Amino acid sequence: MLILNGRIGKWILALSEFDLSYESVKAVKGQAIADFITHHREGEVTLLELTSWALFFDVSTCKQGGGVGIVLIFPQGMSFEYAIAIKPTSTNNQAEYEAILRGIKLLHEVEAEYVEIFGNS
Numbered sequence: 662m663l664i665l666n667g668r669i670g671k672w673i674l675a676l677s678e679f680d681l682s683y684e685s686v687k688a689v690k691g692q693a694i695a696d697f698i699t700h701h702r703e704g705e706v707t708l709l710e711l712t713s714w715a716l717f718f719d720v721s722t723c724k725q726g727g728g729v730g731i732v733l734i735f736p737q738g739m740s741f742e743y744a745i746a747i748k749p750t751s752t753n754n755q756a757e758y759e760a761i762l763r764g765i766k767l768l769h770e771v772e773a774e775y776v777e778i779f780g781n782s
Contacts (some may be wrong), residue, residue, distance in 0.1 A: 712736035713775035716764040719758035720747075727751050729760040733767060743767070 715734040721727055731743040748760055757780060768776055 666735075679699060683712035711775050713777050714768060714773040716761075716768060716776060716778045718757070718764055718778075719779050720753065720760050722747070722749075722751050722756045724749060724751055727756050729756060731760060731764045731767065733764070733771075 668723060715732075717734070719730045721730075726749040726773040727747045729743075729745040729747055731745070732740055733743075734740045743763070745759075745763055747756055751759065761778065763778070764778070765776075
């Protein structure tokens with residue numbers, strides 16, 4: 662036998678005879694916005710194609726030293742390659758973090774907005 666205590670239990674018992682379902686508020690808000698845009702748009706809706714920069718990186722570490730290789734590819738297709746030495750005590754993970762940070766700094770300097778980052782990890 663089910664024992665329901667408190668206010669929630671009383672509401673569950675009182676509403677159990679109805680076929681109720683719960684719908685998330687976010688889904689309702691999202692659908693309302695989509696419906697509004699669909700009904701109030703002027704002209705055709707065009708797609709915006711975003712072109713992104715690409716950052717490829719690879720690292721190598723050993724007792725004698727290490728290095729970071731970075732390739733930046735511009736949206737127009739041009740590419741630039743960078744090789745940066747890092748301290749010999751770096752682990753592979755530290756070298757990879759260093760590569761990503763250096764690449765992001767380079768992208769920040771050229772004011773890149775959309776970026777895809779590729780590594781081998």
